[in-house]
Amino acid sequence: MKKRILSGLQPTGQLHLGNYAGAIRQFVDMQGEYEIFVFVASYHALTSTRDPEALRENIQQVVIDYLAFGLDPKQANIYLQHDVPQVTELAWLLSCVCPKHMMDKATSYKDKTAKGLAASIGLYTYPILQAADILSVDPDLVPVGEDQIQHIEITRDIAQKFNHQYGEVFKVPAHRVRTDAGVLPGIDGEKMSKSYGNTIDPFLPEKKLRKLINKIVTDSTPMEDAKNPDTCTVYKIFKALAGVEDQRTIDLAARYRGSGMGYGEAKKSLAELVLDHFGPARQKREQLIADPGYVQKILADGAAAAREKVSDVTSRARKAVGL
Ligand code: TYM
Numbered sequence: 001m002k003k004r005i006l007s008g009l010q011p012t013g014q015l016h017l018g019n020y021a022g023a024i025r026q027f028v029d030m031q032g033e034y035e036i037f038v039f040v041a042s043y044h045a046l047t048s049t050r051d052p053e054a055l056r057e058n059i060q061q062v063v064i065d066y067l068a069f070g071l072d073p074k075q076a077n078i079y080l081q082h083d084v085p086q087v088t089e090l091a092w093l094l095s096c097v098c099p100k101h102m103m104d105k106a107t108s109y110k111d112k113t114a115k116g117l118a119a120s121i122g123l124y125t126y127p128i129l130q131a132a133d134i135l136s137v138d139p140d141l142v143p144v145g146e147d148q149i150q151h152i153e154i155t156r157d158i159a160q161k162f163n164h165q166y167g168e169v170f171k172v173p174a175h176r177v178r179t180d181a182g183v184l185p186g187i188d189g190e191k192m193s194k195s196y197g198n199t200i201d202p203f204l205p206e207k208k209l210r211k212l213i214n215k216i217v218t219d220s221t222p223m224e225d226a227k228n229p230d231t232c233t234v235y236k237i238f239k240a241l242a243g244v245e246d247q248r249t250i251d252l253a254a255r256y257r258g259s260g261m262g263y264g265e266a267k268k269s270l271a272e273l274v275l276d277h278f279g280p281a282r283q284k285r286e287q288l289i290a291d292p293g294y295v296q297k298i299l300a301d302g303a304a305a306a307r308e309k310v311s312d313v314t315s316r317a318r319k320a321v322g323l
Contacts, residue, residue, distance in 0.1 A: 063299060068281045147191065218232060218263040
């Protein structure tokens with residue numbers, strides 16, 4: 001039997017190269033070999049979005065982007081979190097065994113409130129909802145970017161606590177990260193993140209995309225001097241997309257270490273790579289935008305498959321606690 005994976009993204013704005021390199025690319029690469037559950041974390045987005053119209057729009061965009069990036073609905077169950085509301089029941093059952101100190105330790109609440117997000121209870125207990133998302137389909141692996149590892153560890157801890165109390169109800173999953181992607185930097189060199197406003201959207205029109213890539217912050221090493229690729233954001237993004245062993249990456253690193261290559265040239269190489277890498281995805285996205293009925297059908301099928309699995313797991317958990 002195939003092993004199963006589950007993962008999701010928050011619909012809080014346009015997806016970016018970090019989401020792709022850290023997470024979505026893994027889902028796409030794992031198709032065929034694994035049974036796949038990928039969802040849109042709509043309940044999670046309520047911890048930061050208070051604009052209903054924007055939320056609706058963003059949810060739709062994430063699904064279109066998943067499909068454009070290469071998720072195949074014949075091989076992956078794609079669904080919206082709020083189409084499977086038993087997940088919130090599961091979150092409650094988990095929250096009753098989750099010690100408060102586990103949430104106190106979670107870094108995302110501290111990071112997000114430090115950035116000005118409202119300090120709601122939803123934001124505070126968000127890792128429990130994430131644990132419910134994960135445990136609700138009995139996955140073996142959870143492919144994510146490095147910044148999510150703590151949440152998967154919390155999920156494991158909560159599952160083990162529950163199992164210790166009530167017997168073996170939940171399968172305890174592991175995370176999976178692409179080590180060559182790491183945490184992808186944004187145009188300012190910080191972690192690429194919607195909330196930092198430093199993202200690169202691979203679906204931008206070509207001219208805007210080139211302009212944005214030209215804005216990537218680099219150091220002031222003069223054109224004629226040798227440069228260190230490993231500390232340069234342009235190279236880091238290039239390497240994450242093309243792969244460390246790709247000839248184009250090896251050639252670019254050599255050009256950095258030689259003399260005479262300015263950062264403008266490296267940025268041009270990156271823009272070409274992005275346009276080349278996402279050429280098919282950019283085309284597919286246009287077709288998907290023109291066919292909303294197709295997207296709705298995929299979501300209905302995905303939700304039906306997810307509900308079936310989540311119902312099983314939720315019944316198991318209810319029974320175990322005495323309900
Ligand atoms: P979110 O929406 O912030 O990010 C979605 C995925 O993209 C990865 N990612 C990155 N990877 C590398 N470099 C970056 N700069 C970068 N930025 C984002 C994230 O690691 C993530 O894998 N809590 C989750 C959503 C979620 C979830 C889940 C994930 C809810 N329930 C269950 C997995 C399983 C989040 O906020 O991801």
